[in-house]
Amino acid sequence: MGNLQENEETSDLHSESAIVVAVDDEQIILELYKATLASYCNLCTFSNARDAFQFISENKVSLVIVDRHIPGMSGDELCTRLRTQPKTQNIPIIVVSGILKDIEEIAEMMTKKSIETYLTKPISINRLISNVQFYLNKGKNRKAESSVSIDDM
Numbered sequence: 001m002g003n004l005q006e007n008e009e010t011s012d013l014h015s016e017s018a019i020v021v022a023v024d025d026e027q028i029i030l031e032l033y034k035a036t037l038a039s040y041c042n043l044c045t046f047s048n049a050r051d052a053f054q055f056i057s058e059n060k061v062s063l064v065i066v067d068r069h070i071p072g073m074s075g076d077e078l079c080t081r082l083r084t085q086p087k088t089q090n091i092p093i094i095v096v097s098g099i100l101k102d103i104e105e106i107a108e109m110m111t112k113k114s115i116e117t118y119l120t121k122p123i124s125i126n127r128l129i130s131n132v133q134f135y136l137n138k139g140k141n142r143k144a145e146s147s148v149s150i151d152d153m
Contacts, residue, residue: 024067049073068097092135
């Protein structure tokens, strides 16, 4: 199962229990995510997409980061499954791949799989952090907008 990382010194987003799921079959990449993202969210890491899918289906996940090429269920298949489930269809997905694609292929994949961001390995830590912050803030703002009552108007 996953490994939920928590940190005593938490940011605003972290204290609100934003759960980010990271899926990669390379342990060193999962360790990089843990070291990089621990202060921004509760990170749950998985080395396979099947366990990740089950966890995501059963928990309130704010963001998914997934490698495209994972043995067993691929990252692409995980994206497809997440998009076909009502509970998970709107979770932002960042796809990571070591395979360079041209811009047309990336755009087509983003459209067909409904992913938000495509990052290539080696991962730029700054791009990863800025993407995670963007999607967590976007989710936080959506919650605030949806919690406005008639009395607030």
